[in-house]
Amino acid sequence: MPHIEIFASGLITSFLFRAGQAAETAPLQYLTGAGSKATPVVWLTWGVLLISIAVVVIIAGLLGGAIWHRPGLSWVVGQKAALYPDRDGWRWLWIGTGLSALALLISVVWTVKVLAGIQSPSTRPAVTIEVTGRQWWWQLHYILNDGRDFYTANEIHIPAGGIVRLKLRGGDVIHSFWVPQLAGKMDAIPGLVNETWIEASHPGVYLGQCTEYCGRQHAKMLVRVVAQSPADFRAWSERQLTGPDRTSVAAGGEQAFAAHCGRCHSVRGTAAAGTLGPDLSHLMARQTLGAGILPNDPATLGRWIADPQAQKPGNLMPAIQMPDSERAGILAYLLALR
Amino acid sequence: MSSTEYERRPTAAAEAPALAKQMDLLWRSAPGLYGWLATVDHKEIGLRYIITAFAFLMLGGLEALTFRLQLSWSNLHLLTPEQYNQLFTVHGMTMIFLYAGPVLSGFSNYLWPLLLGARDMALPRLNALSYWVYLCSGLVLYSGFAIGFGPNVGWFNYVPLAARAYNQGPNIDLYALGMVLLGISTTVGAINFVVTFLRMRCPGMSIDRVPILIWGTLTASAANIFAIPAVSLAFLLLWMDRNLGTHFFDATAGGSALLWQHLFWMFGHPWVYAIVLPAMGMVSDGLPVFCRRPLVGYSVVALATIATMVLGFGVWVHHMFATGLPGISLSFFSAASIIIALPSAVGVFSWLATIWTGRPVFTVPFLFFASFILLFTIGGVSGFMTGSVPVDWQLTDTYFVVAHLHYVLIGINVFPVVGATYFWFPKFTGRMMDERLGRWNFWTMFTGFHLGFFPMHIAGLLGMPRRIYTYGEGMGWNWVNLVTTIGGFLFAIGVLLFAWNVVKSLKAGERAGANPWDAPTLEWATSSPPPPYNFAVIPTVASRHPLWEDRLGPAEAGRSVTHHGLVLGEGREALGTTPLDAEPNVILKMPGDTLAPLCLALAMAVLAIGLALVNWFVAALGVALAAGAILVWLWPSTVLGETAEVPPHG
Numbered sequence: 001m002p003h004i005e006i007f008a009s010g011l012i013t014s015f016l017f018r019a020g021q022a023a024e025t026a027p028l029q030y031l032t033g034a035g036s037k038a039t040p041v042v043w044l045t046w047g048v049l050l051i052s053i054a055v056v057v058i059i060a061g062l063l064g065g066a067i068w069h070r071p072g073l074s075w076v077v078g079q080k081a082a083l084y085p086d087r088d089g090w091r092w093l094w095i096g097t098g099l100s101a102l103a104l105l106i107s108v109v110w111t112v113k114v115l116a117g118i119q120s121p122s123t124r125p126a127v128t129i130e131v132t133g134r135q136w137w138w139q140l141h142y143i144l145n146d147g148r149d150f151y152t153a154n155e156i157h158i159p160a161g162g163i164v165r166l167k168l169r170g171g172d173v174i175h176s177f178w179v180p181q182l183a184g185k186m187d188a189i190p191g192l193v194n195e196t197w198i199e200a201s202h203p204g205v206y207l208g209q210c211t212e213y214c215g216r217q218h219a220k221m222l223v224r225v226v227a228q229s230p231a232d233f234r235a236w237s238e239r240q241l242t243g244p245d246r247t248s249v250a251a252g253g254e255q256a257f258a259a260h261c262g263r264c265h266s267v268r269g270t271a272a273a274g275t276l277g278p279d280l281s282h283l284m285a286r287q288t289l290g291a292g293i294l295p296n297d298p299a300t301l302g303r304w305i306a307d308p309q310a311q312k313p314g315n316l317m318p319a320i321q322m323p324d325s326e327r328a329g330i331l332a333y334l335l336a337l338r
Numbered sequence: 339m340s341s342t343e344y345e346r347r348p349t350a351a352a353e354a355p356a357l358a359k360q361m362d363l364l365w366r367s368a369p370g371l372y373g374w375l376a377t378v379d380h381k382e383i384g385l386r387y388i389i390t391a392f393a394f395l396m397l398g399g400l401e402a403l404t405f406r407l408q409l410s411w412s413n414l415h416l417l418t419p420e421q422y423n424q425l426f427t428v429h430g431m432t433m434i435f436l437y438a439g440p441v442l443s444g445f446s447n448y449l450w451p452l453l454l455g456a457r458d459m460a461l462p463r464l465n466a467l468s469y470w471v472y473l474c475s476g477l478v479l480y481s482g483f484a485i486g487f488g489p490n491v492g493w494f495n496y497v498p499l500a501a502r503a504y505n506q507g508p509n510i511d512l513y514a515l516g517m518v519l520l521g522i523s524t525t526v527g528a529i530n531f532v533v534t535f536l537r538m539r540c541p542g543m544s545i546d547r548v549p550i551l552i553w554g555t556l557t558a559s560a561a562n563i564f565a566i567p568a569v570s571l572a573f574l575l576l577w578m579d580r581n582l583g584t585h586f587f588d589a590t591a592g593g594s595a596l597l598w599q600h601l602f603w604m605f606g607h608p609w610v611y612a613i614v615l616p617a618m619g620m621v622s623d624g625l626p627v628f629c630r631r632p633l634v635g636y637s638v639v640a641l642a643t644i645a646t647m648v649l650g651f652g653v654w655v656h657h658m659f660a661t662g663l664p665g666i667s668l669s670f671f672s673a674a675s676i677i678i679a680l681p682s683a684v685g686v687f688s689w690l691a692t693i694w695t696g697r698p699v700f701t702v703p704f705l706f707f708a709s710f711i712l713l714f715t716i717g718g719v720s721g722f723m724t725g726s727v728p729v730d731w732q733l734t735d736t737y738f739v740v741a742h743l744h745y746v747l748i749g750i751n752v753f754p755v756v757g758a759t760y761f762w763f764p765k766f767t768g769r770m771m772d773e774r775l776g777r778w779n780f781w782t783m784f785t786g787f788h789l790g791f792f793p794m795h796i797a798g799l800l801g802m803p804r805r806i807y808t809y810g811e812g813m814g815w816n817w818v819n820l821v822t823t824i825g826g827f828l829f830a831i832g833v834l835l836f837a838w839n840v841v842k843s844l845k846a847g848e849r850a851g852a853n854p855w856d857a858p859t860l861e862w863a864t865s866s867p868p869p870p871y872n873f874a875v876i877p878t879v880a881s882r883h884p885l886w887e888d889r890l891g892p893a894e895a896g897r898s899v900t901h902h903g904l905v906l907g908e909g910r911e912a913l914g915t916t917p918l919d920a921e922p923n924v925i926l927k928m929p930g931d932t933l934a935p936l937c938l939a940l941a942m943a944v945l946a947i948g949l950a951l952v953n954w955f956v957a958a959l960g961v962a963l964a965a966g967a968i969l970v971w972l973w974p975s976t977v978l979g980e981t982a983e984v985p986p987h988g
Contacts, residue, residue, distance in 0.1 A: 048722065089635070093638060111726040173498050187661045189596065195662075212660075
C-alpha cells in the first residue's frame with residue numbers, strides 16, 4: 001500500500017494549516033487562550049499534540065519501511081511458502097518501548113505540574129458568581145465582595161484581569177460549563193457545588209457552550225463571557241443592582257407581565273419574582289435571547305414571546321394565550337428593561 | 339486419571355473413514371428446524387454471533403449516516419432534536435454493545451476450540467444460552483426505538499437525565515433491562531471462555547503455547563466477569579429509582595448523580611479494552627502468517643495484554659475528569675491513563691518488528707492487519723492526549739473525543755475483524771474470499787475512514803461539542819462536517835463492498851482446502867469447514883506453531899501430532915486437561931442438542947419486558963418459564979453418561 005505514508009503526512013500538514021487558519025474564525029477553539037488559566041493549558045495542549053503527531057509520523061514511517069524494504073512473493077492458495085524465522089526483532093521492543101516510556105513520563109510530569117499550577121488562583125477573587133445550569137439556559141447569581149447580590153442569565157460580565165470565582169450547580173440535570181478561551185470544562189451537577197475560576201486578560205466577548213449532554217436542546221445552550229475594564233464592570237454591576245426605570249416603563253405592561261410571566265420570571269423590585277426562568281430585570285442590556293442562540297432585538301423578542309416553541313422547540317417556556325394588546329404591552333415593558 | 343491409563347485408551351489415525359462416520363453420528367446436530375434451534379455446536383453459535391453482530395453494525399451504520407446528513411452543514415432541519423437524540427443514542431448502544439463485543443465473542447466462539455485442539459467449548463449449553471440471550475437483549479434494546487420510544491440520553495445514560503423526572507416513557511426502562519440481559523449474556527460467555535481456557539486445551543498446549551487471540555479473549559473475559567456486575571447493578575438501581583421509588587441516584591433525596599458515573603465507567607472502561615484486546619489478538623496471530631515468521635516477542639505481547647487489562651481497571655475516572663474530583667485523585671488517574679499506553683507500545687513495536695524481520699505478502703488480510711497498526715497508533719496518541727487532565731478539560735465532550743473513539747473502535751475492532759473475516763472465511767466456509775474485490779474493499783474503507791473521521795479531530799480542536807443536533811453558522815465547523823459526512827458515506831460503500839464479497843464468495847469463492855494460508859496453528863489442521871467434532875482424534879502439540887515445526891529450525895524443535903491420537907468416541911466426549919501444563923486429566927461428557935438454553939433466554943426476555951413495563955403478571959410468567967427451563971436443563975441425562983455407563987458405539 002504505497003499511499004499510507006504520503007496520505008498520513010498530507011493529512012497532518014493540512015491539519016496544522018487548517019488549525020492555524022480556523023483559530024481565527026471558530027469562536028470555541030482552544031488552540032489559543034485568553035487568560036492566566038487557559039494559557040498554561042494551551043502550551044501543554046500543543047506539547048502533547050506535537051508529541052502525538054511526531055509519534056504518528058515515526059510509526060507511519062517505520063510501518064512503510066517495514067512493509068516495503070523486503071516484500072515477500074505473491075501468494076498461491078494452499079501452497080507451502082517459505083518461512084523467515086531467523087532475524088531477531090527484540091531490539092525493536094526494547095528501543096521502541098523505552099522511548100515511549102520516556103515520552104510518557106515527560107508528559108505525566110508536565111501534566112501534573114500544569115494541573116497543580118491552575119488548581120487554585122493566585123489572588124483573591126474580584127467577584128463570585130453562582131452559575132446554575134438549567135434546561136437549557138444558565139442562571140447567574142452574582143455575589144459582590146461587599147455582600148450585595150443580583151441575578152441575571154446567560155451573559156457573564158467580568159472585570160478583565162480579575163480572578164472570577166465560579167460556583168457551579170446543576171439545577172435539574174447535569175450540565176458542563178465551558179468557555180474554552182478562558183478555561184477547560186467543569187460539570188454542573190445536581191447536589192454538588194463545583195468551584196472553579198476564570199480570568200480574562202483583556203476585555204472582549206468569549207463564547208461558551210454547555211458540553212454535558214442535557215436533553216433535547218443541549219445544542220442550544222450557549223453562554224457568553226463579556227470581559228470589561230474594571231470601571232465598566234463596576235458600572236454594569238451597579239446598574240444590575242437597580243430595578244426598572246419607572247419613568248420609561250408602561251405600568252400596564254408591568255401588570256400584564258407580572259400576571260402572565262411572573263410565576264417563572266422576575267424583574268427586580270416588582271411583583272414578578274419567579275425563579276423557574278431567567279431573571280429579566282435588565283433583559284435588553286443582553287446581546288442575545290434563548291441562551292445565546294438569537295439576537296436580542298425587538299422583532300426577535302416579539303416572535304419569542306408569541307411562540308417560544310417555534311424558536312427553540314422543546315424549551316420549557318409555554319406559549320401563553322392572551323389578547324394581542326396585552327402581548328404588545330408586555331413587549332413594550334420588556335423593551336424598556338435596560 | 340494417570341497418564342498410564344491415558345496411554346491405554348484407543349488411538350487412531352484421523353483419516354480413517356469409519357472413524358469420521360462414527361464421530362459424525364455422535365456430534366452432528368439434528369436436521370431441520372429442531373436441530374437449528376437446539377444446536378450447541380460452538381461453530382454454529384460463533385457464526386450466528388458474527389452474523390447478528392454484523393446485522394447490528396449495518397443498522398448502527400444506517401443510523402450514523404442519517405444523522406451525519408443532519409450535521410453536514412449548519413442549521414439543517416432534516417431531523418428533529420428528539421429524532422437526532424434517539425439516533426445518536428441508539429447508534430452508540432448498537433455499535434458498542436450489540437456489535438463490537440458480540441462480534442469478537444463470535445470469532446472467539448468459533449475459533450477457540452479449534453485453536454486449542456478441542457471438540458467444543460467447556461460448557462456448550464451455556465454457550466447457546468449466551469447467544470440466545472444476546473439476541474433477545476438486542477431485540478429488547480431495539481424494541482423502544484422501533485415503536486418511537488428509543489433511549490435518548492446517550493449510551494452512557496447519565497442520571498438525572500435518565501431519571502423518571504426527566505424521562506417519562508418506557509424507553510429508559512427497556513434500555514436498562516435490555517442492558518441487564520446483555521450483561522447476563524456476556525457474563526456467562528466470559529465464564530465459558532475462562533473455563534475453556536483452564537480445561538479444554540489439548541495435551542501439550544501449555545499456557546505459553548496458546549495463540550495470542552486466546553490471551554486477548556481470556557483477559558477480556560476475566561475483566562468482564564469483574565466489570566459487568568457494576569453496570570448491571572447500576573441499571574437495576576436505575577430501574578428501581580424509576581419504578582419503585584428508591585433514590586439511589588436522586589440528589590434531591592440524598593442520592594448521588596455521580597454514583598451512576600462511577601458504576602458505569604468502572605464497567606465502561608474495562609469494557610473498552612474487552613472489545614479491542616481480542617481483536618488485537620487476531621492481528622497478533624494473523625499478521626505473522628503473512629510475514630512468514632513467528633510473532634516477535636510472544637511472551638511480552640501476552641503479558642502486555644494482561645497488563646493493559648489490569649491497568650484498565652484503574653483509569654475509569656478519566657471519563658470524569660471534569661466532574662470536580664479532588665486534584666490528587668485526578669493526578670493519579672491522569673498518570674495511570676497515560677502510562678496505560680506503554681503496553682500498547684509493546685504491541686505496536688512487536689507488530690512492526692514482525693513485519694520488518696519477516697517478508698510480508700500483500701494479501702487482503704495483511705492490508706487490514708497492517709493498516710490497523712497505523713489506526714491504532716492514531717487512536718492511541720489521541721487517547722494519550724485525553725489522559726492529560728488539563729488538556730482533557732478542553733478536549734472532553736468535543737469531537738476530538740469522537741474522533742479518538744472511532745479511531746479506536748473502528749481502527750482496533752472493525753479493521754481487524756474485517757481482516758480476520760478474510761483470513762478465517764476459508765475455514766468457516768471452505769472457500770476463499772475474492773482478493774481483487776477485497777483490495778477495492780480495503781482501499782475504499784481505508785480512504786473513507788480517514789476522510790470521515792480524521793476531520794473530527796479538527797472539529798474537536800475548533801471546539802465543536804458532542805451530541806449537538808445542529809450548530810450555528812458562525813462556529814467555523816461547516817467544512818469539516820461536510821467532509822466528515824462524505825467520508826462516512828464512502829466508508830459505508832467500503833462496508834457494502836465487504837458484504838458483497840462475503841455473499842459472492844460464499845457461492846463462487848475458490849476452494850480453500852484445509853490450510854490455504856500455510857498458517858501454523860491447529861485450526862488449519864482440520865478440514866475447511868471443520869466437521870462437527872472438529873478433530874477426529876485429539877491432537878497433541880509440542881510448540882506454539884504445530885504446523886510450522888518442520889520448518890522453524892532448532893528454535894522450535896517440538897513434534898506435534900495432529901493426525902494420529904486419542905479417539906474418545908464413546909459418546910460425545912472431550913478431553914479435559916490440567917490448567918497450566920495441559921496434561922490429560924479427565925474425560926468430559928459433552929451435552930448434545932437441547933432447547934433448554936433457547937427457552938431460558940426467551941423466559942428471561944419475558945421477565946425483562948415484564949419488569950420494564952412494570953407488569954407483574956408478565957414478570958411472574960417469565961420467572962415461571964425460566965424455572966421450567968432450568969429444571970429441564972439440569973435434569974440428569976442418561977445420554978450424557980451422568981447416571982449410567984453408556985455402552986460404546988458400534
